[in-house]
Amino acid sequence: VLSGSKMWITNAPVADVAVVWVRTDERVRGFLVPRGTAGFETREIGGKLSLRASLTGELVLSDVRLPADAVLPGAAGMSGPLGCLDQARLGIVFGVTGAARDCLESTIGYAVQREQFGRPIAACQLTQAKLVDASLELGKAMLLALHLGRRADAGTLRPEQVSAGKLNNVREALRIARECRTILGAAGITLDYPALRHANNLESVLTYEGTSEVHTLVLGQARTGLNAFR
């Protein structure tokens, strides 16, 4: 019998089934909760300024009675949810490089076309510095993603390495999106160019799948052996 609630669940308003991780009398266990189960309801969260194409909502479980086969048999303890998170976070390490690349390529295309004072703004030294910094960080982010992917394939990827990839690549993708936005000038605040849309969406990515602060603490613990989570 499950009771509790959880905010900020992607696709909660439309999902046919929820995967719910629960602290039981013994260990953390995973359960499948189909929509329509008595005591289970979902509520949509409105007013989002980020990831607006994706529905987000709350799961509410009030004395939800489930059959014994609703429990995920192979997962007991935190390794179950943390294993899922490692998979999702590795996807983010790659995904955000795509957002950054879209920002950079579209911005270079704009900067070589857009003329001010008789020459393209891409010929300005400050603009080139921004584009070069963004290119360096994007290249490093892509190489980091590739390296972590190879470690995952080899079965040697450690959770703190995923934290390093998630923390670095989301942070740098967000910086690239914001810097590209400045090169686009006023056009950068519109939907004509992707930079601000990506920047807004990356704000969510900075928070979900482990906030940047929590990944910093994971890495701090890995480096020092000391837990600073509380």
Ligand SMILES: Cc1cc2nc3c(=O)[nH]c(=O)nc-3n(C[C@H](O)[C@H](O)[C@H](O)COP(=O)(O)OP(=O)(O)OC[C@H]3O[C@@H](n4cnc5c(N)ncnc54)[C@H](O)[C@@H]3O)c2cc1C
């Ligand atoms: C669009 C979107 C979709 C999401 N989808 C899902 C989903 O499908 N499933 C799911 O489970 N969750 C989902 N989330 C939730 C997301 O994982 C949480 O928002 C995130 O874990 C942060 O929790 P919180 O919002 O309650 O912030 P809080 O926990 O209140 O944190 C607020 C701030 O305090 C900091 N903080 C908190 N504790 C500490 C600490 N110990 N030390 C230092 N700093 C700390 C945080 O880093 C953050 O900066 C989604 C969120 C968004 C925005």
